[in-house]
Amino acid sequence: MEYSLIILLLPLFMFLLLGLCGHKMSHRTAGLLGTTGLFIVTALAYTVAFQYFTLPRVDGVYQTLIPFNIEWLHFTEHLHISLGILLDPISVMMLVVITTVSLMVHLYSIGYMHGEVGFQRYFAFLSLFSFSMLGLVVATNIFQMYIFWELVGASSYLLIGFYYTKASAVSASKKAFIVTRFADLGFLVGILILSFYTETFDFKTLTDGSVSILSSTGGKTFLGFSIASWAMALIFMGGAGKSAMFPLHIWLPDAMEGPTPVSALIHAATMVVAGVYLVARLFPVYCMTPEVLDLITYIGAFTALYAAVVACVQTDIKRVLAFSTISQIAFMMVSLGVASEAAGLGYMASMFHLFTHAMFKALLFLGAGAIIHAVHSNEMSHMGGLRKYMPITHITFLIACLAIAGIPPFSGFFSKDEILxxxxxxxxxWGVWMAVVAGLTAFYMFRLYYNIFWGKEAEHEHTPHEAPKVMSIPLIFLALVTCVAGFIPFGEFVTSDGLPYHIHIEMSVAVTSVIIAIVGIALATWLYKNPNDKPARMAASMSGLYKWAYHRFYIDEVYQFITHKIIFNGICSPIAWFDRHVIDGSMNMLAWITQTTSYHIRGLQSGRLQSYALVFILGAMIIAIIAVICL
Incomplete structure (x- = not known):
């Protein structure tokens, strides 16, 4: 599988080609080049996946393969940074997910971004992001992952801020970049602690039992917690930032300012699952620190409920999907948090949901893009009755809603059932807690569905129309995948211990979850299918909760208060005053003294011989007088 290196190099080449020469190409040429490059990468990724999963197992376990690896920086005999490709079940699975969604986004973008200024630049940035994300998932060591992790952040910044003439897009890109940088600082500190004690960055060494962080740290503690716990919690901090876990979630809803296909690629299927992938990659190490797994469970469970409640009242369709993404990623985090070496069901379920969610959430975002393309608005109040004008988008969007709600036989039912x-x-x-969140998921998704495709038809300047074929084909493909992906025997390929797990439906859980989902859908149908005043009356009866949820419980305002009122005004302003008046004032005073003194003594170096002779004679006389007095 040495050719797997092409999977990384081809997107990088397309980025350089489109970035440097794209301005000389037509939109059609640039789009076809970018899409063709991704098609080849996708074909290679599927080939790698087929070859890897058809290899014979050793002791019932798929082996970890490293077809390419070179040493980059050498520190000690054991500690060095390498750049390479690691193939194991989760990395191969992620290759399939990333390339599939990225290819659909490339194809869709040819139609969606047609005529946009910077079309070639957009496809160059897509290629850069694909390269960064692929490099992240096949990293052989945690420092290589961190390098690509930061490159993913840079790519996200470029794509979110694509409309750089739009102030809100610029602000959103800076917000995403800054928030995730704070999280990544914790990630970096965690990496340094982990590598300092274990003397390795290598994933294989860290996870195969060769090194134990508990024994490496020698039981050392800090502030009542073990060094191992601190290291893994700080590494999780990086993952929480990328995956928008509370309280580092604030960047994701604003990131919807980028083009809608970008939302499908970055904020539904790839970048936001990087945190989940990080925890899964280091899962054997996390099992040594169960208290950190508990922390992941608590944060994930709270985030899932918080995001679901907020999604129930949003009116911008992309923001509903953004908070839905946060909630679903939190499902995956909770599933990893409740897993252990002895009970690895949560690990498999998390990866399974990552796989299925990527497909139907990308479908939802691309469907939202087709709707926005038709009505030129993100607000649900400007929609309604669109099923008559957009039949393909309607059917595919409905399939995705049924999948995320957990209705059989769609893929979301199978993966969410395993998580529950x-x-x-x-x-x-926690089971009841997450079941309630699942019910809210069904409610807010069908609230979105009915407000778009049913309800009162809004007035439009132009009659809405179905998306062109280049946009409809990705919708149909992802809808078909959503219909069949749940039947993939996922547990046969990806498990925590490498041994196959035969997925079976837990009937008591499945029946309960389906009933809860049906209740949520029924409530949404009663409130939103036909025009009525019930939603308004319900919102008025719970005006306090509704207002708080609509404003995201004022978390953004809290951040604004802390940063502007406390940090900027309370800390930075006094420091700036001290810098200007004390530090700069002291330097200015020294300069003034030097200048004034120089002005008054400038005559000593006038260049006139008579003046020098006079001074010399006066000086000699003074010295002579002093000598006479002293003698």
Whole structure:
């Protein structure tokens, strides 16, 4: 599988080609080049996946392969940074997910971005992002992952701020970049602690039992917690930032300012799952620190509920999907948090949901893009009754809504059922909690569906129309994948211990989850299918909760208060005053003294011989007088 290196190099080549020469190309040429390059990468990724999963297992386990690896920086005999490609079940699975969604986004963007200024630049940035994300998932060591992790952040910044003449897009890109940089600082510190004690960056060494972080740290503690716990919690901080976990979630809803295909690629299927992938990649290490897994569970469970409640009242369709993404990623985090070496169901369920969610959430975002393309608005109040004008978008969007709601036989039912089964196996409390979130998911998704395709038809300047074929084909393909992906025997390929797990439906959990989903859908149908005043009356009866949820519980305002009122005004302004008046004032005073003194003594170096002779004679006389007095 040495040719797997092409999977990385081809997107990088397309970025350089389109970035440097794109301005000389037509839109059609640039789009075809970018899409063709991704098609080749996707074909190679599927080939790698087929070859890898058809290799014979050793002791029932798929082996970890490293077809390419070179040493880059050498520190000690054991500690060095390499650049290479690591193939194991989760990295190969991620290759399939990333390339599939990226290819659909490239194809869709040919139609969606047609006529946009900077079309070639957009496709160059897509290629850069694909290269960065692919490099992240096949990294052989945690420092290589960190390099591509930061490159993913830079790519995200460029794509979110694509409309750089639009102030809101610029602000959103800076917000995403800054928030994730704070999280990544924790990630970097965690990497340094982990590598300092284990003397390795290598994933294979860290996860195969060759090195134990508990024994490496020698039981050392800091502030009551073990060094191992601090290291893994700080690494999770990086993952929480990328995956928009509370309280580092604030960047994701604003990131919807970027082009809608970007939302499908970055904020539904790839970048936001990087945090989940990070925890899964280091899962054997996390199992040594169960208290950190508990922390992941708490943060994930709270984030899932918080995001679901907020999604129930948003009116911008992309922001509904953004908070839905946050909630679904939190499902995956909770599933990893409740897993352990002895009970690995949560690990498999998390990866399974990552796989299925990538497909139907990308479908939802691309469907939203087709709707926005037709009505030229993100607001649900400007939609309604679109099923008559956009039949393909309507059917595919409905399939995605049924999948995310957990209705059989769509893929979301199977993966979410496994998550709920894993959570109930760990704790009844968290099982009920996540079941409630699943019910809210069904409600807000069908609230979105009915407001777009049913309800009162809004007035439009132009009659809405179905998206062109180049945009409809990705919708149909992703809808078909959503219909069949749940039947993939995922547990046969990806598990925490490498041994095959035979997925079976836990009937008590499945029946309960489906009933809860049906209740959520029924409530949404009663409130939103036909025009009525029930939603307004319900919002008025719970005006306090509705207002708080609509404003995202004022978390952004809290950040604004902390940063502007406390940090900027309370800390930075006094420091700036001290710098200007004390530090700069002291330097200015020294300069003034030097200048004034120089002005008054400038006559000493006038260049006139008579003046020098006079001074010399006066000086000699003074010295002579002093000598006489002293003698």
């Amino acid at each position: 089964a894993a959570v109930f196996e760990k704790s009844t409390f």
